[in-house]
Amino acid sequence: MKERENPASVAGARPDLAALEREILADHPEVIAAIDGDDVTRVGRPAALRNIGAVFVIAVIALAPLLGVAIYGEHPYLGNVPTTPASSSVPIAGMCFAVVIIAQLVIAAAWMRGGALWSVPVLLYGVWSGALALLSALGTANVASDAGYDPSGWRTPIVVAAVCGGAVVLAVLARAGARARIPAHVTGWQRVRRTVGALPKRERDALRSRRNAAIRELAERGEITEARRVSASGSALGELRRMEQIWRRLDGVDVKE
DSSP: OOOOOOOSOEETTEEOHHHHHHHHTTTOHHHHHHHHTSOGGGOOOOOHHHHHHHHHHHHHHHHHHHHHHHTTSOOGGGSSOOOOOHHHHHHHHHHHHHHHHHHHHHHHHHHHHTTOOOOHHHHHHHHHHHHHHHHHHHHHHHHHHHHTOOOTTTTHHHHHHHHHHHHHHHHHHHTTTOOOOOOTTOOHHHHHHHHHHTSOHHHHHHHHHHHHHHHHHHHHTTSSOHHHHHHHHTSOTTOHHHHHHHHHHHHTOOOOO
């Protein structure tokens, strides 16, 4: 079996994985152009504070619909914790789903601004938030009726969240396989990501498999470490030019372009 030729550009004593990926993507000039237009000279480690903030926001928008359902239920597995009365649980559920509506609208706006491409995360959040909102709409109605409590407008955001969740799901399903035009103002890594995302899924999967197979071959020959193989293989398609910049810094290699 003929040995794969090393990429032309070498970072220190190891192959340049960005050059390897570029060879794999050679038949897609639009992706290469997007990668070349990405300014990697400013690439660095993400700020820890920004990561913490992102985790917090994701936790809030993911857990808000769950709390909106759990607050009015009975939970015998929690021991002697009493059931929250309808006068408290229904308003809390309403506030939770008010937060969900804001999250749904922000996510939908970002999705549309990004070209309204097929998106599994957006679809899943629509299903998650919409299904739990529907469950809460039914549950709070029963709880309020049993307690003789007038929920007034507190159930309105719950019903609206259920409708918005369903609308998000239908919108994403309608865009299955869509290849949207990428706006000219989108640059840098966002343009790379969207250009790659515009490729058919089967093509993306095939390109990534070819890239990872080539990386695995380098690791088997001892030209890169196993840790570097795992890191490179886990990177998004088109991202290795950015990752190479970071690796060169870690390896103590000059990063001038």
